[in-house]
Amino acid sequence: MSRPPPHSRATPSAPRPTPAAGALELDAFLPYRLSVLSNTISGAIAEVYQQRFGLSIPEWRVMAILGRYPGLSAAEVAARTAQDKVAVSRAVSRLIAAGRVQRRFADADRRRSILELSAAGQAVYEEVVPQALALERSLLEALTASELEQLDTLLDTLLERARHLSTSELP
Amino acid sequence: MSRPPPHSRATPSAPRPTPAAGALELDAFLPYRLSVLSNTISGAIAEVYQQRFGLSIPEWRVMAILGRYPGLSAAEVAARTAQDKVAVSRAVSRLIAAGRVQRRFADADRRRSILELSAAGQAVYEEVVPQALALERSLLEALTASELEQLDTLLDTLLERARHLSTSELP
DNA sequence: CTAAAATGGTTTCAGATGTAACTTTTCACC
DNA sequence: GGTGAAAAGTTACATCTGAAACCATTTTAG
Numbered sequence: 001m002s003r004p005p006p007h008s009r010a011t012p013s014a015p016r017p018t019p020a021a022g023a024l025e026l027d028a029f030l031p032y033r034l035s036v037l038s039n040t041i042s043g044a045i046a047e048v049y050q051q052r053f054g055l056s057i058p059e060w061r062v063m064a065i066l067g068r069y070p071g072l073s074a075a076e077v078a079a080r081t082a083q084d085k086v087a088v089s090r091a092v093s094r095l096i097a098a099g100r101v102q103r104r105f106a107d108a109d110r111r112r113s114i115l116e117l118s119a120a121g122q123a124v125y126e127e128v129v130p131q132a133l134a135l136e137r138s139l140l141e142a143l144t145a146s147e148l149e150q151l152d153t154l155l156d157t158l159l160e161r162a163r164h165l166s167t168s169e170l171p
Numbered sequence: 172m173s174r175p176p177p178h179s180r181a182t183p184s185a186p187r188p189t190p191a192a193g194a195l196e197l198d199a200f201l202p203y204r205l206s207v208l209s210n211t212i213s214g215a216i217a218e219v220y221q222q223r224f225g226l227s228i229p230e231w232r233v234m235a236i237l238g239r240y241p242g243l244s245a246a247e248v249a250a251r252t253a254q255d256k257v258a259v260s261r262a263v264s265r266l267i268a269a270g271r272v273q274r275r276f277a278d279a280d281r282r283r284s285i286l287e288l289s290a291a292g293q294a295v296y297e298e299v300v301p302q303a304l305a306l307e308r309s310l311l312e313a314l315t316a317s318e319l320e321q322l323d324t325l326l327d328t329l330l331e332r333a334r335h336l337s338t339s340e341l342p
Numbered sequence: 343c344t345a346a347a348a349t350g351g352t353t354t355c356a357g358a359t360g361t362a363a364c365t366t367t368t369c370a371c372c
Numbered sequence: 373g374g375t376g377a378a379a380a381g382t383t384a385c386a387t388c389t390g391a392a393a394c395c396a397t398t399t400t401a402g
Contacts, residue, residue, distance in 0.1 A: 024235055024300045026251065030307050031212045032232075033326050036253050038209040040333040041202045056388085064197055075350060080197065082207050086390065089352060111350045111397050129195045135336065136201050142332045143325070150321045154314070155204050161313045162211040165306060227358080246380060257360070260381060282367050282380045346401080353394070364383070370376090 041139065048131045053124055058083055058091040060128070063117060066101065067125040070116040073106075077115065100124060212310065219302045224295055229254055229262040231299070234288065237272065238296040241287040244277075248286065271295060 026032050042057065049055040055063070061081040066072065072080070078088040092115065095101035100121030106112040117125055140148060197203050213228070220226040226234070232252040237243065243251070249259040263286065266272035271292030277283040288296055311319060 022301065022304070024239060024303060026232070026235055026239070029303070030310065030322075031209070031216055031303075033330070034205065034209040035213055037326060037330045037333060038202070038205040039253075040330065041336075042206055044333060044336045045202055061197070061203075064195055068195060068197070073350075082210075084390075085351070086353090089350095090389090093352085109350085109398070113351075130193065132195060132200070132202075133193070138336065139201065139329060139332050142328050147321070147325060147328075150318070151201075151325050154318060154322050154325070155208060157313050157318075158310060159204070159208045159211065161310050162208060162215060165212075165215045165309065229359095244380080255360075256381070257383095258358095260383095261359090264382090280368070280380085284381080344402090346399100348399070349397080351395085351397105354392090356391095357389085359386105359388070361386090362384090365381085367378105367380080369378075372374095 045132055045135055048135070049124075049128050053128070055124075055128075056091065056094075058087045059095055062088060062091045062095060062115075063100065063121060063125055064129075066115055066117050067122070067129070071114050073112050073114065095121065212306075216303050216306055219306070220295075220299050224299070226295075226299075227262065227265075229258045230266055233259060233262045233266060233286075234271065234292060234296055235300075237286055237288050238293070238300065242285050244283045244285065266292065 046057060046060075049060045058081075061083060062077055065077055065080045069080070074088050074092060075085060077083075077092075078085045081088070083091075092101060092103065092113075096103055100118055102116050102118045102121075104114050106114055143151065217228060217231075220231045229252075232254060233248055236248055236251050240247075240251070245259050245263060246256060248254075248263075249256045252259070254262075263272060263274065263284075267274055271289055273287050273289045273292075275285050277285055314322065
Protein backbone atom coordinates (compact mmCIF):
# COMPACT_ATOMS: atom_id res chain seq x y z
CA MET A 1 0.00 0.00 0.00
CA SER A 2 1.95 3.03 -1.19
CA ARG A 3 1.54 6.48 0.22
CA PRO A 4 1.03 9.25 -2.28
CA PRO A 5 3.78 11.83 -2.42
CA PRO A 6 3.32 14.57 0.13
CA HIS A 7 1.90 17.76 -1.17
CA SER A 8 2.01 21.44 -0.37
CA ARG A 9 1.87 21.07 3.37
CA ALA A 10 1.20 17.52 4.32
CA THR A 11 4.65 16.60 5.50
CA PRO A 12 4.66 16.20 9.23
CA SER A 13 8.31 17.21 9.30
CA ALA A 14 7.43 20.74 10.34
CA PRO A 15 4.59 20.58 12.84
CA ARG A 16 1.94 23.17 12.09
CA PRO A 17 3.27 26.31 13.66
CA THR A 18 0.98 27.61 16.35
CA PRO A 19 0.54 31.27 15.48
CA ALA A 20 1.02 33.98 18.01
CA ALA A 21 -0.73 32.72 21.10
CA GLY A 22 -4.27 34.01 21.27
CA ALA A 23 -4.57 34.53 17.53
CA LEU A 24 -7.09 32.65 15.48
CA GLU A 25 -5.55 31.19 12.35
CA LEU A 26 -8.44 29.76 10.41
CA ASP A 27 -6.28 27.29 8.49
CA ALA A 28 -5.10 25.78 11.74
CA PHE A 29 -8.39 25.90 13.58
CA LEU A 30 -9.77 22.43 14.09
CA PRO A 31 -13.46 23.26 13.73
CA TYR A 32 -12.80 25.03 10.46
CA ARG A 33 -10.58 22.31 9.06
CA LEU A 34 -13.13 19.67 9.94
CA SER A 35 -15.88 21.63 8.31
CA VAL A 36 -13.95 22.05 5.08
CA LEU A 37 -12.96 18.41 5.02
CA SER A 38 -16.45 17.18 5.76
CA ASN A 39 -18.03 19.41 3.14
CA THR A 40 -15.53 18.40 0.52
CA ILE A 41 -16.11 14.71 1.11
CA SER A 42 -19.87 14.96 1.41
CA GLY A 43 -19.96 16.98 -1.77
CA ALA A 44 -18.06 14.33 -3.65
CA ILE A 45 -20.43 11.62 -2.52
CA ALA A 46 -23.48 13.76 -3.09
CA GLU A 47 -22.51 14.00 -6.73
CA VAL A 48 -23.18 10.31 -7.04
CA TYR A 49 -26.71 10.24 -5.76
CA GLN A 50 -27.78 13.75 -6.64
CA GLN A 51 -26.84 13.66 -10.28
CA ARG A 52 -28.11 10.17 -10.96
CA PHE A 53 -31.12 9.90 -8.69
CA GLY A 54 -32.05 13.39 -7.65
CA LEU A 55 -31.67 12.56 -3.97
CA SER A 56 -30.96 15.23 -1.39
CA ILE A 57 -28.58 14.55 1.46
CA PRO A 58 -31.35 13.92 4.02
CA GLU A 59 -33.11 11.65 1.56
CA TRP A 60 -30.01 9.63 0.95
CA ARG A 61 -29.40 9.29 4.66
CA VAL A 62 -32.89 8.00 5.22
CA MET A 63 -32.42 5.45 2.48
CA ALA A 64 -29.02 4.47 3.82
CA ILE A 65 -30.40 3.69 7.24
CA LEU A 66 -33.54 1.97 5.96
CA GLY A 67 -31.50 -0.19 3.63
CA ARG A 68 -29.62 -1.51 6.60
CA TYR A 69 -32.39 -1.41 9.23
CA PRO A 70 -35.78 -1.81 7.57
CA GLY A 71 -38.88 -1.16 9.61
CA LEU A 72 -37.66 1.75 11.69
CA SER A 73 -40.01 4.55 12.65
CA ALA A 74 -39.39 8.13 11.56
CA ALA A 75 -38.16 9.06 15.02
CA GLU A 76 -35.72 6.17 15.00
CA VAL A 77 -34.47 7.17 11.59
CA ALA A 78 -33.98 10.70 12.86
CA ALA A 79 -31.96 9.45 15.82
CA ARG A 80 -29.80 7.18 13.72
CA THR A 81 -29.08 9.72 11.03
CA ALA A 82 -28.54 12.66 13.38
CA GLN A 83 -31.17 14.69 11.59
CA ASP A 84 -34.11 16.43 13.13
CA LYS A 85 -37.59 15.06 12.76
CA VAL A 86 -38.74 17.77 10.40
CA ALA A 87 -35.97 16.95 7.96
CA VAL A 88 -36.82 13.27 8.19
CA SER A 89 -40.51 13.91 7.72
CA ARG A 90 -39.86 15.85 4.56
CA ALA A 91 -37.34 13.40 3.23
CA VAL A 92 -39.71 10.51 3.83
CA SER A 93 -42.58 12.33 2.09
CA ARG A 94 -40.49 12.87 -0.99
CA LEU A 95 -39.20 9.33 -0.96
CA ILE A 96 -42.73 7.96 -0.71
CA ALA A 97 -43.86 10.25 -3.52
CA ALA A 98 -40.98 8.97 -5.62
CA GLY A 99 -41.94 5.39 -4.85
CA ARG A 100 -38.70 4.60 -3.07
CA VAL A 101 -40.05 4.10 0.42
CA GLN A 102 -43.15 2.39 1.73
CA ARG A 103 -44.87 3.36 4.93
CA ARG A 104 -47.42 1.67 7.09
CA PHE A 105 -48.43 2.31 10.65
CA ALA A 106 -48.07 0.06 13.66
CA ASP A 107 -51.22 -1.70 14.77
CA ALA A 108 -50.40 -1.31 18.43
CA ASP A 109 -49.71 2.43 18.13
CA ARG A 110 -51.17 4.07 15.08
CA ARG A 111 -48.98 7.13 15.40
CA ARG A 112 -45.81 5.13 14.92
CA SER A 113 -44.72 4.67 11.31
CA ILE A 114 -42.95 1.64 9.92
CA LEU A 115 -40.68 2.52 7.05
CA GLU A 116 -39.04 0.32 4.45
CA LEU A 117 -37.42 0.70 1.08
CA SER A 118 -39.63 -0.34 -1.80
CA ALA A 119 -38.22 -2.56 -4.53
CA ALA A 120 -37.32 0.56 -6.49
CA GLY A 121 -35.74 2.07 -3.42
CA GLN A 122 -33.79 -1.09 -2.81
CA ALA A 123 -32.47 -0.94 -6.35
CA VAL A 124 -31.25 2.62 -5.89
CA TYR A 125 -29.72 1.68 -2.58
CA GLU A 126 -27.85 -1.20 -4.10
CA GLU A 127 -26.49 1.00 -6.80
CA VAL A 128 -25.39 3.89 -4.61
CA VAL A 129 -23.88 1.96 -1.72
CA PRO A 130 -20.99 0.44 -3.64
CA GLN A 131 -20.09 3.81 -5.08
CA ALA A 132 -20.19 5.48 -1.69
CA LEU A 133 -18.04 2.74 -0.23
CA ALA A 134 -15.65 2.92 -3.16
CA LEU A 135 -15.26 6.61 -2.59
CA GLU A 136 -14.60 6.09 1.08
CA ARG A 137 -12.09 3.39 0.24
CA SER A 138 -10.26 5.57 -2.21
CA LEU A 139 -9.98 8.19 0.52
CA LEU A 140 -8.80 5.78 3.14
CA GLU A 141 -6.31 3.94 1.02
CA ALA A 142 -4.13 7.00 1.42
CA LEU A 143 -3.70 5.83 5.01
CA THR A 144 -1.69 3.01 6.49
CA ALA A 145 -3.44 0.45 8.64
CA SER A 146 -2.09 2.08 11.74
CA GLU A 147 -3.17 5.53 10.66
CA LEU A 148 -6.59 4.14 9.97
CA GLU A 149 -6.91 2.92 13.48
CA GLN A 150 -5.63 6.22 14.84
CA LEU A 151 -8.23 8.02 12.81
CA ASP A 152 -10.95 5.81 14.16
CA THR A 153 -9.90 6.41 17.74
CA LEU A 154 -9.43 10.13 17.23
CA LEU A 155 -12.85 10.62 15.73
CA ASP A 156 -14.49 8.73 18.56
CA THR A 157 -12.60 10.63 21.20
CA LEU A 158 -13.33 14.00 19.67
CA LEU A 159 -16.99 13.29 19.13
CA GLU A 160 -17.38 12.06 22.67
CA ARG A 161 -15.73 15.22 23.88
CA ALA A 162 -17.65 17.51 21.57
CA ARG A 163 -20.96 16.13 22.79
CA HIS A 164 -20.09 17.08 26.33
CA LEU A 165 -19.07 20.55 25.28
CA SER A 166 -22.29 21.47 23.62
CA THR A 167 -24.45 20.31 26.48
CA SER A 168 -22.39 21.53 29.42
CA GLU A 169 -21.18 24.96 28.30
CA LEU A 170 -24.51 26.70 28.48
CA PRO A 171 -24.22 29.78 30.70
CA MET B 172 -28.15 21.72 11.73
CA SER B 173 -29.75 19.99 14.63
CA ARG B 174 -27.89 18.63 17.55
CA PRO B 175 -27.21 14.94 17.02
CA PRO B 176 -28.65 12.64 19.64
CA PRO B 177 -26.49 10.86 22.17
CA HIS B 178 -24.82 7.79 20.96
CA SER B 179 -24.01 4.34 22.15
CA ARG B 180 -20.53 3.38 20.99
CA ALA B 181 -17.84 5.78 22.15
CA THR B 182 -15.48 3.59 24.11
CA PRO B 183 -12.54 2.89 21.81
CA SER B 184 -11.77 -0.31 23.69
CA ALA B 185 -13.02 -2.62 20.96
CA PRO B 186 -11.83 -1.63 17.51
CA ARG B 187 -14.74 -0.77 15.27
CA PRO B 188 -15.86 -3.99 13.63
CA THR B 189 -16.03 -3.77 9.88
CA PRO B 190 -19.55 -4.89 9.04
CA ALA B 191 -20.31 -7.47 6.39
CA ALA B 192 -18.24 -6.45 3.40
CA GLY B 193 -20.27 -4.33 1.01
CA ALA B 194 -22.70 -3.15 3.63
CA LEU B 195 -23.00 0.49 4.53
CA GLU B 196 -22.97 0.98 8.27
CA LEU B 197 -23.63 4.66 8.79
CA ASP B 198 -21.96 4.73 12.20
CA ALA B 199 -18.75 3.45 10.67
CA PHE B 200 -18.86 5.47 7.48
CA LEU B 201 -16.18 8.13 7.47
CA PRO B 202 -18.11 10.84 5.61
CA TYR B 203 -21.01 10.49 8.00
CA ARG B 204 -18.86 10.46 11.10
CA LEU B 205 -16.99 13.53 9.95
CA SER B 206 -20.22 15.32 9.24
CA VAL B 207 -21.63 14.60 12.68
CA LEU B 208 -18.41 15.58 14.39
CA SER B 209 -18.04 18.76 12.41
CA ASN B 210 -21.64 19.81 13.00
CA THR B 211 -21.43 19.10 16.69
CA ILE B 212 -18.30 21.18 17.12
CA SER B 213 -19.44 24.01 14.88
CA GLY B 214 -22.73 24.08 16.70
CA ALA B 215 -21.00 24.44 20.04
CA ILE B 216 -18.92 27.34 18.81
CA ALA B 217 -21.83 28.92 17.02
CA GLU B 218 -23.62 29.17 20.35
CA VAL B 219 -20.98 31.63 21.44
CA TYR B 220 -21.29 34.12 18.64
CA GLN B 221 -24.89 33.54 17.66
CA GLN B 222 -26.43 33.96 21.07
CA ARG B 223 -24.34 36.90 22.11
CA PHE B 224 -23.81 38.78 18.88
CA GLY B 225 -26.38 37.50 16.42
CA LEU B 226 -23.69 36.47 13.95
CA SER B 227 -24.32 33.76 11.37
CA ILE B 228 -21.62 31.28 10.52
CA PRO B 229 -20.60 33.02 7.29
CA GLU B 230 -20.54 36.34 9.11
CA TRP B 231 -18.33 34.98 11.81
CA ARG B 232 -15.96 33.48 9.28
CA VAL B 233 -15.62 36.78 7.50
CA MET B 234 -14.85 38.50 10.77
CA ALA B 235 -12.40 35.80 11.73
CA ILE B 236 -10.40 36.22 8.58
CA LEU B 237 -10.55 40.02 8.58
CA GLY B 238 -9.44 40.12 12.18
CA ARG B 239 -6.32 38.30 11.19
CA TYR B 240 -5.82 39.71 7.68
CA PRO B 241 -7.30 43.17 7.43
CA GLY B 242 -7.66 44.73 4.02
CA LEU B 243 -8.58 41.65 2.02
CA SER B 244 -11.02 41.90 -0.86
CA ALA B 245 -14.31 40.01 -0.85
CA ALA B 246 -12.92 37.46 -3.30
CA GLU B 247 -9.91 36.87 -1.10
CA VAL B 248 -12.13 36.45 1.92
CA ALA B 249 -14.20 33.94 -0.03
CA ALA B 250 -11.10 31.96 -0.96
CA ARG B 251 -9.73 31.96 2.55
CA THR B 252 -12.96 30.99 4.23
CA ALA B 253 -13.98 28.38 1.64
CA GLN B 254 -17.29 30.10 1.06
CA ASP B 255 -18.73 31.20 -2.24
CA LYS B 256 -18.77 34.82 -3.23
CA VAL B 257 -22.51 35.25 -2.82
CA ALA B 258 -22.33 34.10 0.78
CA VAL B 259 -19.48 36.50 1.40
CA SER B 260 -21.28 39.35 -0.30
CA ARG B 261 -24.31 38.87 1.89
CA ALA B 262 -22.30 38.42 5.04
CA VAL B 263 -20.32 41.58 4.33
CA SER B 264 -23.50 43.56 3.66
CA ARG B 265 -24.93 42.58 6.99
CA LEU B 266 -21.69 43.23 8.79
CA ILE B 267 -21.47 46.68 7.26
CA ALA B 268 -25.08 47.36 8.16
CA ALA B 269 -24.31 46.30 11.71
CA GLY B 270 -21.30 48.59 11.81
CA ARG B 271 -18.82 45.79 12.29
CA VAL B 272 -16.99 46.02 8.99
CA GLN B 273 -15.82 48.98 6.95
CA ARG B 274 -15.43 48.89 3.21
CA ARG B 275 -13.65 51.10 0.76
CA PHE B 276 -12.59 50.45 -2.80
CA ALA B 277 -9.11 50.31 -4.25
CA ASP B 278 -7.99 53.37 -6.15
CA ALA B 279 -6.14 51.33 -8.73
CA ASP B 280 -9.08 49.01 -9.39
CA ARG B 281 -12.40 50.37 -8.32
CA ARG B 282 -14.09 46.97 -8.49
CA ARG B 283 -11.88 45.57 -5.75
CA SER B 284 -13.12 46.08 -2.22
CA ILE B 285 -10.91 46.58 0.78
CA LEU B 286 -12.46 45.22 3.93
CA GLU B 287 -11.58 45.78 7.55
CA LEU B 288 -13.15 45.34 10.92
CA SER B 289 -14.44 48.56 12.43
CA ALA B 290 -13.63 49.34 16.04
CA ALA B 291 -16.92 47.70 17.04
CA GLY B 292 -16.10 44.69 14.89
CA GLN B 293 -12.68 44.46 16.42
CA ALA B 294 -14.24 44.45 19.87
CA VAL B 295 -16.52 41.56 18.95
CA TYR B 296 -13.63 39.74 17.39
CA GLU B 297 -11.53 40.10 20.49
CA GLU B 298 -14.32 38.77 22.62
CA VAL B 299 -15.20 35.78 20.48
CA VAL B 300 -11.72 34.59 19.55
CA PRO B 301 -10.62 33.59 23.04
CA GLN B 302 -13.82 31.64 23.56
CA ALA B 303 -13.46 29.86 20.25
CA LEU B 304 -9.87 29.00 21.05
CA ALA B 305 -10.81 27.88 24.54
CA LEU B 306 -13.39 25.58 23.10
CA GLU B 307 -10.89 24.14 20.66
CA ARG B 308 -8.40 23.70 23.45
CA SER B 309 -10.88 21.92 25.66
CA LEU B 310 -11.53 19.56 22.77
CA LEU B 311 -7.91 18.93 22.03
CA GLU B 312 -6.76 18.50 25.56
CA ALA B 313 -8.40 15.10 25.39
CA LEU B 314 -5.51 14.16 23.09
CA THR B 315 -1.90 13.43 23.80
CA ALA B 316 0.76 15.42 21.99
CA SER B 317 1.39 12.55 19.67
CA GLU B 318 -2.28 12.10 18.90
CA LEU B 319 -2.48 15.77 18.18
CA GLU B 320 0.21 15.49 15.60
CA GLN B 321 -1.44 12.42 14.10
CA LEU B 322 -4.67 14.31 13.84
CA ASP B 323 -2.97 17.17 12.09
CA THR B 324 -1.36 14.88 9.56
CA LEU B 325 -4.50 12.85 9.01
CA LEU B 326 -6.64 15.87 8.33
CA ASP B 327 -4.15 17.23 5.84
CA THR B 328 -3.82 13.91 4.06
CA LEU B 329 -7.55 13.36 3.87
CA LEU B 330 -8.30 16.86 2.66
CA GLU B 331 -5.64 16.62 0.01
CA ARG B 332 -7.11 13.36 -1.13
CA ALA B 333 -10.71 14.56 -0.97
CA ARG B 334 -9.92 17.53 -3.17
CA HIS B 335 -8.68 15.23 -5.89
CA LEU B 336 -11.76 13.06 -5.63
CA SER B 337 -14.24 15.75 -6.27
CA THR B 338 -12.42 17.16 -9.27
CA SER B 339 -11.27 13.96 -10.94
CA GLU B 340 -14.29 11.70 -10.62
CA LEU B 341 -16.46 13.52 -13.09
CA PRO B 342 -17.51 11.14 -15.90
C1' DC C 343 -63.82 7.15 33.03
C1' DT C 344 -62.11 11.56 31.66
C1' DA C 345 -59.00 15.60 31.54
C1' DA C 346 -54.33 16.72 31.02
C1' DA C 347 -49.84 15.60 29.49
C1' DA C 348 -46.90 13.34 26.37
C1' DT C 349 -45.60 11.30 21.89
C1' DG C 350 -45.15 10.77 16.78
C1' DG C 351 -45.43 13.23 12.97
C1' DT C 352 -46.81 17.17 9.77
C1' DT C 353 -47.49 21.98 8.43
C1' DT C 354 -46.48 26.82 8.43
C1' DC C 355 -43.80 30.82 8.10
C1' DA C 356 -39.75 33.33 8.02
C1' DG C 357 -35.03 33.39 7.15
C1' DA C 358 -30.94 31.12 4.81
C1' DT C 359 -28.66 29.38 0.64
C1' DG C 360 -27.27 28.14 -4.22
C1' DT C 361 -27.52 29.01 -9.17
C1' DA C 362 -27.78 31.91 -12.64
C1' DA C 363 -28.37 36.36 -14.53
C1' DC C 364 -26.87 41.07 -14.27
C1' DT C 365 -23.91 45.57 -13.53
C1' DT C 366 -19.76 47.84 -13.42
C1' DT C 367 -15.01 48.21 -14.18
C1' DT C 368 -10.73 46.62 -16.11
C1' DC C 369 -7.86 44.18 -19.39
C1' DA C 370 -6.33 42.16 -23.98
C1' DC C 371 -5.87 42.72 -28.48
C1' DC C 372 -6.08 44.51 -32.77
C1' DG D 373 -8.56 54.23 -29.08
C1' DG D 374 -12.60 50.64 -29.55
C1' DT D 375 -14.59 46.20 -28.86
C1' DG D 376 -15.15 42.01 -26.65
C1' DA D 377 -13.80 39.02 -22.90
C1' DA D 378 -12.95 38.58 -18.08
C1' DA D 379 -13.24 39.87 -13.11
C1' DA D 380 -15.51 41.71 -8.77
C1' DG D 381 -19.66 42.09 -6.69
C1' DT D 382 -24.71 42.27 -6.33
C1' DT D 383 -29.44 40.96 -7.25
C1' DA D 384 -33.33 37.71 -8.29
C1' DC D 385 -35.50 33.62 -7.90
C1' DA D 386 -36.40 29.29 -6.47
C1' DT D 387 -35.45 25.99 -3.09
C1' DC D 388 -34.15 24.49 1.46
C1' DT D 389 -34.17 24.63 6.39
C1' DG D 390 -35.33 25.30 11.40
C1' DA D 391 -38.31 26.79 15.01
C1' DA D 392 -42.60 26.83 16.56
C1' DA D 393 -47.35 25.81 16.16
C1' DC D 394 -50.29 22.24 15.10
C1' DC D 395 -53.05 17.61 14.69
C1' DA D 396 -53.90 12.93 15.97
C1' DT D 397 -53.23 9.29 19.07
C1' DT D 398 -51.82 7.26 23.31
C1' DT D 399 -50.63 7.39 28.12
C1' DT D 400 -51.01 9.04 32.82
C1' DA D 401 -53.39 10.67 36.87
C1' DG D 402 -57.13 11.84 39.58
